[in-house]
Amino acid sequence: MPQDALLELDWTRRRSPSLAEFEAMAEAAYRDLPEEFRKLCGDIRFLVAEFPDDDVLDEMGMKSPFDILGLFEGRGIGQFAEPATGEMPNRILIYRRPILDYWADHEERLGDIVRHVVIHEIGHHFGLSDDDMEAIEARAE
Secondary structure, X not given: OOXXXXXXXOHHHOOOOOHHHHHHHHHHHHHOOXXXXXXXXXXXXXXXXXXXXXXXXXXXXXXXXXXXXXXEEXXXXXXXXXXXXXXXXXXXXXXXXXXXXXXXXXXXXXXXXXXXXXXXXXXXXXXXXXXHHHHHHHHHO
């Protein structure tokens, strides 16, 4: 970026995006996905929190709340044939502070990171593991 363009950005007046702004970024990323893909996702809710709960960290064996950027909760598409009663809609949790920390350490735009997290968590809805998604991303690069 040219030096003049950097000077035009007045970072002294900027603040980090709020939970509501993160939610809006996640919903926009979801809306930008192809309609056919969204139809397969069913009813997914987005929830933004500062950090994951201690229960989530314990369940996933993580030591730091900064080690997870998002989480899919619910029944994946492969489990729809199994009967279930009284369940809540699937949801994707987006963790604001870990994403901001990741953003500070990388050369990516914040919206791109949020979109990546949303798509990654939707991948879990389709039954893909982290290893599956890493392999797909590696082949795409």
